[in-house]
Amino acid sequence: MTGFAAYLVFFLIIALTYSIVVMGLNLQWGFTGLFNAGVVGFFAVGAYGTAVLIGPERAGAIGGFGLPFPIGVLGGAALAALAALIVGLATLRLREEYLAIATFGIAISIQLIALNFEALTGGAMGLISLPRPMLDVFSSPAHYNLFYLGVVAILALVVYLALERAVTSPWGRVLKAVREDETAARSLGKNPVLIRLQSFVLGCTLIGFAGGLYVGFIGYVSPLDFLPILTFQIWAMLIVGGSGNNRGAIAGAIGVWGLWTMSGLLISQVLPVQFQSQGGAIQVILIGLLIVLTLLFRPRGLIGERETVSKHAGPR
């Protein structure tokens, strides 16, 4: 494989992993109107959960169970679900801005726990030399990456198909009703608290699941992978791609991550050495600009929400 192809594979693994995160957020925001400002926190819970479950034993540390990767990543997703359930029970009765503040605070707390609870998380060093699933089967790293891309692509497809089923079902109709007008939904016999809790927990489960996949690929976790900027990037992906549409979520993940990595590359090439350390700020500005331009000129995103009638109603 050429350098470019190898890089493309690497890029797509990360982008498709993020696409699962964006689909999770889309379920919460796009379909239910839940403002989750702590995406990175649930991503981190999934990632650390997986790392602790699959990692090798360490002296004087909690975890290191050495479990098989599939169990680890499902365990990580389950931990993210549990975290979401606790947060959701505490906050989902409140109005939306409270959820935003609470989730934002929780994401910060989770990152601080990751940084300081050394026995569990390895502290600032993180957890390293985590086993990468089926690494020894492949002869070269390039082949392994290709394999991992296949796994992530299939999982993203499965998540996409499962979510499409769910959001076009009567359940999805209730989600949208709660998003559109909670009072009216309540007056028609729907329980908004229950519906929001389901959507929130399910979305966070997917976000945590993607965190586990991320860890399986890069082979370590550190607190630096879970900075608040990631939440911002994920939101940018959803807004640019098209909130309320799972294809938009995937397109946004690939598009925005592409722009992010390419701008990073470009900055490292053209910026004089003494300004390189400020280069990251330019990337953030670019993403902010992209969000503003999207909201101004294409507020529905690249692929906006579809107007659905009923999939059983037949063609127009």
Next chain:
Amino acid sequence: MHNTTPPTGAATAQARGALQIKDAVKSFGANRAVDGVSFVAEASKITGLIGPNGAGKTTLFNAIAGEGPIDSGSITLDGTRIDELKPHRVFSNGLARTFQIPRPFGKMSVLENVMLVPERQAGEKFWNSWLRPGLVARQERENLEKARSIIEFCGLTPVERQLAGAISGGQQKLVELARALMADPKIILLDEPGAGVNPALLDTIVDRIVALNKQGITFLIIEHNMDLVMSLCDRIVVMATGQVIAEGDAATIIADTRVVDAYLGGAHA
């Protein structure tokens, strides 16, 4: 013209949907918006609730529907206490309501608005869309058929695929009526069904209320259009400053000087 046969499965034989309000009080701080109200909306009758602005009608409506429960007193529907239930539980007991300012699910089609309503749809559990798709699809087809006949009854067939946020205010009131009918309610509370509706559409609304009432559905209606109230309602309850000041049939209410006083603020001689 529309199909004028009500498509609901409401029982015609037995009278149901009797709503009894007893000594209901609802305060906001020092303001007793509903101040010891008692009356009965008789089963299978149309009861009008009138009164000047600020009389407490909508507050009472909301309390009946479980939005902002009463502080004291009781509300019963066919003998069952409903005053301590959450709105979605009140609805499950057979009480549907519309809103003074329509609350359509704007980014959903008219059809989706109506299909949302039936309770205990298997597909409302997200796992059933994965594990039991056949069951969900079958219920959806039945649901669609019923929704279509109610939409036709309400004269909304031409706009059934449009977003509910994009149709006229009068049509949105009809969407609310259609949503209510989808649940086969015992009683429907209408908050100003005639407000801001053009005369032709108003005729449709009145016509449909009468047809549904003939099927046995009880109505409690807040309305400011007196012609509408007098012609439609079997019985009228008049509220002013949080209290019931008169009740009776149209002739009794028209003759009652207290009612005129309440509307004119006691200015008439």
